[in-house]
Amino acid sequence: MSGLQLGYSGIDLVSQGTGYGLLIGLSVVFCGVILVAIKIQRQYLAEDSGTSEMFMVANRSVGTGLTAAAVFSSWMWINETVFAAAFTFKYGIAIPMWWGSGLCFQIALMAVLGVLAKIRTPYAHTSLEIIRQRYGKIAHVVFIVLNLSNNVFGCASMILTGSQLIHGTSGMHIVAATFLIPLGVVLYTAVGGLKATFLTDFLHTTIALILILYFTLSVLTNEHVGGLSGLYDKIMATASENYVAGNYEGSLLTIKSKQAIIWALILKFGNLALVVMDTAFWQKSFATEVKATVPGYNIAALAVFGIPLGLGTVIGLTARALQYSPIWPTYPDGLSTAQVNSGLVMPYVVKALIGNSGIAAFFVLLFMALTSTVSSSMIAVSSILSFDLYKTYINPKVSDKRLVKISHLAVVAHGLFIVAISLVLNYGGADMTWIGYFRPILSCPGIIPLVFTLTWSGQTRLAAILSPVLGFATGVTIWLITAHKLYGAINLTTTEAGYPALYGACGSLFSPAIYSILISLYKPYKFDWREFLRVELAEEVKIAITPPNERDDEEPKSESKVTDEPLPISKSIVSHPELTAISEEKGTAISTDATPSVLASSSSSTDISLDDIHHPFSEETLSELYRWYRIAWIFFIFIVLVTFVAWPMPLYRDYVFSKKFFSGWVTVAIIWTFCAFFAVVVYPLYDGRHAIAKGSRGVWGAVRGRLGRK
Numbered sequence: 001m002s003g004l005q006l007g008y009s010g011i012d013l014v015s016q017g018t019g020y021g022l023l024i025g026l027s028v029v030f031c032g033v034i035l036v037a038i039k040i041q042r043q044y045l046a047e048d049s050g051t052s053e054m055f056m057v058a059n060r061s062v063g064t065g066l067t068a069a070a071v072f073s074s075w076m077w078i079n080e081t082v083f084a085a086a087f088t089f090k091y092g093i094a095i096p097m098w099w100g101s102g103l104c105f106q107i108a109l110m111a112v113l114g115v116l117a118k119i120r121t122p123y124a125h126t127s128l129e130i131i132r133q134r135y136g137k138i139a140h141v142v143f144i145v146l147n148l149s150n151n152v153f154g155c156a157s158m159i160l161t162g163s164q165l166i167h168g169t170s171g172m173h174i175v176a177a178t179f180l181i182p183l184g185v186v187l188y189t190a191v192g193g194l195k196a197t198f199l200t201d202f203l204h205t206t207i208a209l210i211l212i213l214y215f216t217l218s219v220l221t222n223e224h225v226g227g228l229s230g231l232y233d234k235i236m237a238t239a240s241e242n243y244v245a246g247n248y249e250g251s252l253l254t255i256k257s258k259q260a261i262i263w264a265l266i267l268k269f270g271n272l273a274l275v276v277m278d279t280a281f282w283q284k285s286f287a288t289e290v291k292a293t294v295p296g297y298n299i300a301a302l303a304v305f306g307i308p309l310g311l312g313t314v315i316g317l318t319a320r321a322l323q324y325s326p327i328w329p330t331y332p333d334g335l336s337t338a339q340v341n342s343g344l345v346m347p348y349v350v351k352a353l354i355g356n357s358g359i360a361a362f363f364v365l366l367f368m369a370l371t372s373t374v375s376s377s378m379i380a381v382s383s384i385l386s387f388d389l390y391k392t393y394i395n396p397k398v399s400d401k402r403l404v405k406i407s408h409l410a411v412v413a414h415g416l417f418i419v420a421i422s423l424v425l426n427y428g429g430a431d432m433t434w435i436g437y438f439r440p441i442l443s444c445p446g447i448i449p450l451v452f453t454l455t456w457s458g459q460t461r462l463a464a465i466l467s468p469v470l471g472f473a474t475g476v477t478i479w480l481i482t483a484h485k486l487y488g489a490i491n492l493t494t495t496e497a498g499y500p501a502l503y504g505a506c507g508s509l510f511s512p513a514i515y516s517i518l519i520s521l522y523k524p525y526k527f528d529w530r531e532f533l534r535v536e537l538a539e540e541v542k543i544a545i546t547p548p549n550e551r552d553d554e555e556p557k558s559e560s561k562v563t564d565e566p567l568p569i570s571k572s573i574v575s576h577p578e579l580t581a582i583s584e585e586k587g588t589a590i591s592t593d594a595t596p597s598v599l600a601s602s603s604s605s606t607d608i609s610l611d612d613i614h615h616p617f618s619e620e621t622l623s624e625l626y627r628w629y630r631i632a633w634i635f636f637i638f639i640v641l642v643t644f645v646a647w648p649m650p651l652y653r654d655y656v657f658s659k660k661f662f663s664g665w666v667t668v669a670i671i672w673t674f675c676a677f678f679a680v681v682v683y684p685l686y687d688g689r690h691a692i693a694k695g696s697r698g699v700w701g702a703v704r705g706r707l708g709r710k
């Protein structure tokens with residue numbers, strides 16, 4: 001099943017002009033909104049993306065609500081809407097549930113890792129920095145390659161899929177669509193940095209969720225569907241033409257679906273890599289306040305479950321029920337496999353039931369989902385290029401101002417690169433399924449060694465370097481051998497079949513654990529976690545003392561709160577007398593409960609004994625972080641048990657949903673979607689009410705001042 005030619009098999013649902021208008025118009029509007037938001041932030045909230053600390057980790061000041069919205073947004077891809085509907089069409093009602101479970105456990109795991117990283121590496125900006133601090137250069141390079149390939153594959157495949165959908169529904173040239181999707185994102189991300197993406201993420205999330213609720217409810221209540229009861233009756237009435245091989249009784253309304261389970265497992269592996277091996281998810285956790293990481297990530301984990309569950313179920317099943325009726329866009333033909341694989345299920349349902357205004361709304365949804373994914377990828381790659389490569393290996397003494405410039409350039413360079421890769425994939429006849437199945441094999445080997453880096457003091461440098469490489473080789477070998485054993489040949493078709501990809505991904509994910517343990521046992525050592533603090537000191541992490549003359553912008557403005565208010569030296573992280581003296585000399589000092597800050601000189605800090613190193617957080621903050629760490633583990637285990645076992649397993653039996661059960665199920669799914677809306681749209685507004693009020697007062701004052709002068 002190739003995603004690539006598929007876009008071409010669609011019919012134009014809107015005119016090309018409308019397609020261009022929507023895509024360009026939305027980009028311009030979003031760019032405008034974000035540039036205004038950045039200005040307001042600088043002027044009235046004392047937040048300036050012109051410092052690298054702000055650009056990279058938003059001054060570690062993001063609250064729970066905005067964290068939840070941002071994580072939700074960068075994780076809600078078009079997959080959760082368009083492809084959850086398409087796969088529900090293929091395999092039935094089991095898919096949306098598996099899809100939800102394949103989305104949320106990784107985010108809950110990231111809450112665990114994020115809070116542990118805050119405890120162990122409080123100054124880090126990226127996950128790669130942690131690898132380098134513990135194991136040095138070679139491991140750093142290995143993980144840079146793993147991260148970049150994961151990111152480029154993920155982001156390019158999204159742009160490719162999006163451009164094909166836009167091409168397939170509007171006839172817009174694929175090259176134009178490929179350029180236009182990331183254009184606006186590149187601009188606002190380059191200017192605004194991570195905090196800008198937090199804000200646009202919030203806007204994306206709000207608009208996308210309103211549209212998701214709109215599509216779900218207006219399709220379900222449409223006269224041609226007839227509500228829960230009408231939908232159930234139509235699915236039962238068309239059961240014979242909608243027989244699904246491999247499902248219990250061939251029914252769409254059963255959880256007992258073998259295909260759905262295989263798909264679910266591959267999705268889980270791929271998505272695990274997309275989260276843990278994506279520096280953006282780490283950066284977002286570094287960007288949060290101490291208290292916000294765990295609740296923020298877990299709210300997002302729960303909320304995202306609702307999206308495929310509600311929308312996927314309603315749209316996917318409605319397409320099955322209506323595909324041979326006269327209102328269908330391709331009547332008398334139903335959906336071909338190629339059309340389903342290219343994601344045309346949802347736009348066809350929308351066209352049939354809501355019409356052209358629905359298609360315009362679908363474009364907006366597509367734009368929201370695509371751009372939030374792309375912007376998150378931009379930040380991740382730009383941080384790798386500027387921080388992990390440029391600052392580390394090319395110019396370690398780079399000024400903060402220059403580093404931010406490099407980050408901006410990196411965003412633009414990555415934008416161009418991604419467009420080029422998407423076009424090459426497109427014109428080279430790349431196959432999205434093959435990419436989707438190969439990516440977990442490529443990206444999974446780093447996961448366990450990375451997790452060990454923060455959780456196991458016994459993993460040695462050699463183990464960290466070799467285990468991902470050996471893991472990758474193991475995954476590829478299993479994948480190819482399985483394809484050969486099962487299908488007698490190794491070619492594009494056999495390597496994109498489900499089982500070889502699944503077994504290959506298992507090998508890639510789990511074998512590095514074995515390699516790491518064995519290699520570490522060969523020459524055992526124990527890492528002292530305080531080393532992280534010492535290395536950070538040695539690197540002169542001067543988070544809080546960027547001199548104003550290194551800033552980017554010329555306008556006078558109020559300084560960032562961290563730089564402006566000297567803080568008491570009461571809890572300096574180093575009790576070394578020399579360093580304390582340095583801190584006092586510079587008169588800025590440092591170490592608050594919520595914002596780690598260091599002043600130190602590298603020459604002396606490398607000599608400091610570990611016993612002289614103290615954590616920058618106070619005892620209370622640390623014990624609070626440990627409490628959140630325990631909560632995060634409990635929540636992660638709970639989510640895995642419920643969504644992998646307690647919920648699906650009892651239903652995996654010879655059972656076709658009754659009307660009553662179906663109605664209850666879909667009702668819960670829709671309520672879940674509303675809860676998601678409250679959790680990641682309404683709650684962040686409440687959470688950020690003080691900042692919103694402050695910003696509004698500032699703007700209002702400025703407007704009044706200007707009017708008064710006239």
Ligand SMILES: NC(N)=O
Nearest residue numbers: 075076077079271
């Ligand atoms: N969010 C994803 N990877 O579908």
